[in-house]
Each structure stands twice: as C-alpha cells, then as structure tokens.
Amino acid sequence: MKRLIERGLMFGNLIEVASPVLVERYNRALRHLTGKTTQLSDFHIDISGYSPEIGDELGDDLYLNQGGCNRQFILLTTEQKTAPLLNAQFSTSRGILKQFIIENEPQLFALTARDCVAGELVNSVFSVSDPTRLFDIRKVEVEADTTEGTLRDADKLGGMVDTFKGEEDAWFDDVLIADMITLAKRTGDVTRNPVRLKHMSFQQDNFWTAHFGGMYVFRGADHPAVISKENKADLGKLPIKYTFDFRDKNQIAKFFEYNDLVEPIVKARGIDASAILRQKMDFIVVDAAQDAGLDLTGATRRDIRALARNNADHLPEEYHALQKLVSWAESEGRWPRITSDHPAYFYTLRAADTPDKDLVNMLLAELAPKDVRQLFICHKEAFYRAYAGWTETKKSYVADFLDREYQADKTGARAALFGHDAPMEEPEPARQDDLIARVGPWGALRR
Incomplete structure (x- = not known):
C-alpha cells in the first residue's frame, strides 16, 4: 500500500493533529467515548476523528466504531468535513457526518475554538450480529456535545433564564441566580450568543454495509431486494421479498x-x-x-x-x-x-x-x-x-x-x-x- 499512500491515493486528505493543545483535547474526548487514550504526540484523523496511527497503536481499527454499528466521532475542527471516512461500515456514514458539519458549521467553529465536540451516529440497534438486524435500522440521528457538556449546560441555562424571566418571585431566588452565574461562566451569554446544534435525522432505506461480506440493501426501491457479495444462503431468511448474490x-x-x-x-x-x-x-x-x-x-x-x-x-x-x-x-x-x-x-x-x-x-x-x-x-x-x-x-x-x-x-x-x-x-x-x-x-x- 506504500505507493498508494505516497501518491495520495490512500489516507489522502486526512487532517494532521500535531498541536499539544489539540492532542490533549483529542485524548479528553477519546477517554470520554472509549475510556482509552493515545501516547502519540502527532497523528492524522479522518472526518470522524478516527486515526489510523492510533488504531495501530491500540491494535483496534474500530476503536471509534465498536460492533461496526453506531459510529462515534471526535471533531477537533470543521476542516474535517473535507476528509475521507476510513473503515466505513455503512455507505451513508460519511455523508451524514459531512452534512452535520456543514449545517452546523458556525456553531461547531465556536465550540471547537475552546474544546472538541464528541458524539455518535445513533440508530435503533447496537449490534448487527444477525443480518435481520440490519432491517431494524430505519434512521440515524446525530448526538453531539463538547467533552465539558457545553451544549447540555447551555440548554439548562436557557431553561433557567426562562424561569428567571417568567416567574414572579425568581428575582428573589438566590440559589437560581447563583446557579445561572456558575453555568454562564462555562457557556457564555446564551441569550445573546445561543449555541445550539440542529437536531438531524437521516433516512436509512437504501445503503451498502460492510457486514456479512458486503451487502446492498435496496429497501426503498419500487421492487425491493438485497444483493449480497457472498453466498445468499449464508444470510438465512431476510424480511425482504428478494435476496440475490x-x-x-x-x-x-x-x-x-x-x-x-x-x-x-x-x-x-x-x-x-x-x-x-x-x-x-x-x-x-x-x-x-x-x-x-x-x-x-x-x-x-x-x-x-x-x-x-x-x-x-x-x-x-x-x-x-x-x-x-x-x-x-x-x-x-x-x-x-x-x-x-x-x-x-x-x-x-x-x-x-x-x-x-x-x-x-x-x-x-x-x-x-x-x-x-x-x-x-x-x-x-x-x-x-x-x-x-x-x-x-x-x-x-x-x-x-x-x-x-x-x-x-x-x-x-x-x-x-x-x-x-x-x-x-x-x-x-x-x-x-x-x-x-x-x-x-x-x-x-x-x-
């Protein structure tokens, strides 16, 4: 693979992480998501924050995608939107991450100026150990926050502000005011500079998956079918009319x-x-x-x-x-x-x-x-x-x-x-x- 790497045909457009500050933020997010950390002082990441060097260090190419089902991600910069997705298990994953970054770019830019954003592409199943479980995946939602919980705290502070403005006796609630001041130190002024990420949900009807040797699921077609690279008999009975290999x-x-x-x-x-x-x-x-x-x-x-x-x-x-x-x-x-x-x-x-x-x-x-x-x-x-x-x-x-x-x-x-x-x-x-x-x-x- 060396000649592919040298020509930019493999691992091309990855984002370099060499700053001690960014490495520390990455480790904080990695510990938050997986309980692991890296000892590397520089490495490269894809659109999801996966690093092939860290994968090699940990001996786990799926350290951000355990079970190959719900992809976790670490965003250090919005520039990750141009990077590829390595070790993809579903054909839709990179497109989801790219749209999420683009549609929330101003908010993510502000958040990643101080911290990194960590999250997960969440669907309705946590394991696809059986081919039939793929058909339980109907949509994928994006969940994300900073490692310090900035968005969670901002929502909480927004609720406190509403209470403070709406309840007659809130002006005399010293505990409420003290809590608001404490949260505002971490989130900033949410009334003037609200930082909220759009709730994003993606339909998962037609897709390719790397599971079970490679499968193309055309569930949303007029004439639905699954097309498998491997022997269709090994998949067993699937909840779709036609299965081909x-x-x-x-x-x-x-x-x-x-x-x-x-x-x-x-x-x-x-x-x-x-x-x-x-x-x-x-x-x-x-x-x-x-x-x-x-x-x-x-x-x-x-x-x-x-x-x-x-x-x-x-x-x-x-x-x-x-x-x-x-x-x-x-x-x-x-x-x-x-x-x-x-x-x-x-x-x-x-x-x-x-x-x-x-x-x-x-x-x-x-x-x-x-x-x-x-x-x-x-x-x-x-x-x-x-x-x-x-x-x-x-x-x-x-x-x-x-x-x-x-x-x-x-x-x-x-x-x-x-x-x-x-x-x-x-x-x-x-x-x-x-x-x-x-x-x-x-x-x-x-x-």
Whole structure:
C-alpha cells in the first residue's frame, strides 16, 4: 500500500493533529467515548476523528466504531468535513457526518475554538450480529456535545433564564441566580450568543454495509431486494421479498431494469461513451497481462493497445464484447447482443440519474471489478482489497494511472465518466426532515 499512500491515493486528505493543545483535547474526548487514550504526540484523523496511527497503536481499527454499528466521532475542527471516512461500515456514514458539519458549521467553529465536540451516529440497534438486524435500522440521528457538556449546560441555562424571566418571585431566588452565574461562566451569554446544534435525522432505506461480506440493501426501491457479495444462503431468511448474490447475474439485471436504476453507457447523455469503453478495454488487457505474468512497468496507453493487438486471441470475452460495442457506437459495426449472463454485461452500464445513482455505481463497480478506475472512485474499500492481491506490476501500473489520470482532475474525471451530477466521493444520505420526492429516471433500460 506504500505507493498508494505516497501518491495520495490512500489516507489522502486526512487532517494532521500535531498541536499539544489539540492532542490533549483529542485524548479528553477519546477517554470520554472509549475510556482509552493515545501516547502519540502527532497523528492524522479522518472526518470522524478516527486515526489510523492510533488504531495501530491500540491494535483496534474500530476503536471509534465498536460492533461496526453506531459510529462515534471526535471533531477537533470543521476542516474535517473535507476528509475521507476510513473503515466505513455503512455507505451513508460519511455523508451524514459531512452534512452535520456543514449545517452546523458556525456553531461547531465556536465550540471547537475552546474544546472538541464528541458524539455518535445513533440508530435503533447496537449490534448487527444477525443480518435481520440490519432491517431494524430505519434512521440515524446525530448526538453531539463538547467533552465539558457545553451544549447540555447551555440548554439548562436557557431553561433557567426562562424561569428567571417568567416567574414572579425568581428575582428573589438566590440559589437560581447563583446557579445561572456558575453555568454562564462555562457557556457564555446564551441569550445573546445561543449555541445550539440542529437536531438531524437521516433516512436509512437504501445503503451498502460492510457486514456479512458486503451487502446492498435496496429497501426503498419500487421492487425491493438485497444483493449480497457472498453466498445468499449464508444470510438465512431476510424480511425482504428478494435476496440475490453476485452469482445471480440475470436476477440482478432484472432488478436494475424493473427499478429503472441503470442505462447503457453508449446511449447515455453527456459522456464520451467510446472513450469510456476503450479505457475499460485497456484495464481488461492489464488484468490479462497480469495473469500472463507480463511486465507492465512504464507501460503507456499505446503499449497496452499494442499488447492487445498482439495477443487478441488470448484476451477474455469482456474485451471482445466491448470492442464490438465501440464499433457500433462509432457507426462501424452492428449492434452486439450482450445479455445479462455475458461477463461483459455490467461493464456496459452506468447508474441512471436517480437519488440512488451513487449506490448503484458502487454496486456496478463490484460487478465489473476489472474496471479499476470505477472501482477506485465508487468503492474504495473493494479497491483496496483487490489491490492487495495484485502482482507488483499491476499495482505499479494502476497506481501510476490513477495518479496521472485521476488525481490531477478528480471532478473532471468523474464528470467525464458519469455525465450527470458527478458522484461524490461517498454517497450523500437523505435527511429525514427534508426528503424530496423521487424524480423520474431518464428512462427504462432499453434493449
């Protein structure tokens, strides 16, 4: 993983914590949440305050996410909103934290000037030891306060102020006045400078979870289903009509079509379909070269395509199917019939413009894993797992490609690939109190 870290492709955009004051505040919050502390004098944190260095020190990568269910967080600065979320167990967690920080930024800025803010993403279950428990998760609420209880004290002081103003004899209540003065020393003047965080609740209908080998739950779809990476039989009976795993290619394709979740790349608007398909073909060649033990060090796009021409008879079915699709797109060939049981089928699709497009692209990335660029953009956890098993020559080629072709212009690369609103680094969840009506997709999947 060293070359990924050096190129900013892993642990990129983390927030450095090197000030003794911030380290002390972090330790106070860490003790408050977990009873643990760190001996490190400097480290880096993600959007939730998780530090890979502290995780290594404690021997626990889930020290802020015990059980992988209710993520705890430590906010030292509002700048954490730009950081990634490491060791994500749910696809919605980073989006929830980011929205929480953005919508409460002035208040959090004021609070973190003196202390840090600690809290938890709370749902209705505390353990997902059984797959059925995932269906008890309906919404996620954000609970937060400073380690000194500033918000709790501010609410208490606000109530005292109301009592003082509203009750006739309160002017003579020396105990009430003394308590107000004591609290005001910690909270400031809550009548002139009220510090309150918005109560935020997020719907949890459609999401990915890392639990049980990786599951995509589409509970809010018109035709609900669960799609599991591992054998669906191991999940047992789930409280949803359909359960598929990655071997059920035809059923997954029908699920996409019935819910209008995908569209063919060659018929999508706003993208250069031929360029996208040709790049996918290059990645398939790279994968085949790895299997053949070929050295790709320093290989250019021209080298990859020369390699494809010289070894065309040995390339997999995916390559030849995409080549025919490119010929059709460039008006040089007949429409190729690529059915859902063909290994190239999911390489030909992208998510339609629906509220779940990021989740769908995440799933498509796993169904078409040789497209390493989409896998990296849409599902970093799956990318890192796959990367660990590649040969050194493929690791080098992919790291160089992503550094050269993606890191230089992330927004432009995503726009070129996905056309309509380019996907976020991670999907944004829906607010419970601000849900919008589902918009119609661009049309059902055309045959």
